Amino acid sequence: MTYQRDELGDFSSVVCFKAVITGVEDTLGKDGAGVVFTRAGKVRGGNLARELGVAGSNAPISELAAKLDGAIGKEGTRLASVKSVREEGGKIIVDTRDTVCSSGEEMGSDRNCTFTMGAIWGALEAITGKTYLGEQTQSVLRGGEFDRFEFEEL
Template sequence: MTTSIAPQIRSQLGDYSSIVCFKAVIVGVEDTLGADGAAVVFTRAGKVRGHNLVKELGLAGSNVPTEQIAGLLNAAIGQEGTRLAAVTRAYQLDDMVVIETQDTVCSAGEPLGSDRKCTFTLGAVWGALEAITGQIYLGEQTESVLRGGSSDKFVFSPL
């Protein structure tokens, strides 16, 4: 399966790789840099990916209504896109933007109660949101399916 975002990159195996391999990269970087250092690296990498994705989709600066962001992101990174995560909901809460995801790569295979955070997914959604709105936010993960949440929830406060 290829996405409509970009042409297929690998001719023999396609554009998708295993979650097991992606998680091995995460664990290896955490082992090298420590959890906090790895979180900075993966969040930043995700932000770059999110910004670039929005540019590829022609949505940079489009400032679409918050409620439409979930559908746009889900089409790009959900089941019909790159399969990073299912983006299920986006809404305003006072001056903050909340984006909820399910089935993230970061949480895949993790035991319940794990302290794993969705740093790359957070970053990708964060970068996409900033590119769409043209605003700068401070983002954080406030809920996790691994720790009893109904979703992996990301909250973005304007700076």
């Protein structure tokens, strides 16, 4: 049996999550924190795919946006809104908005969405059974329409 928060439920504030990010950055440096949060996100994404029963399903790319958005979007944990998932030039491209990592940041900030990218990365690997190299290639903080993540199969 696991402990459940009776009054507050499963969700906490973006402000508290961002405090964890900046505190870890202060301790480990930006690069070290990026590695930690990407890995933590991958673990979360893989576990989420297993919880949803889609791990190993190799679901078609055309179905992934709805599956991911249902899990981490408005009806899920509210980590990010997944707008599209598509294949382009041998890569899987995931466009998101309203990522928790970008929330509250100044426009022009160099903040990347390491945890969000990691969560999508982990879910993608669990669903497809493939290994990818991921990178953030666009940011709403730096003029992008989306926080965009690209995954190339290794």
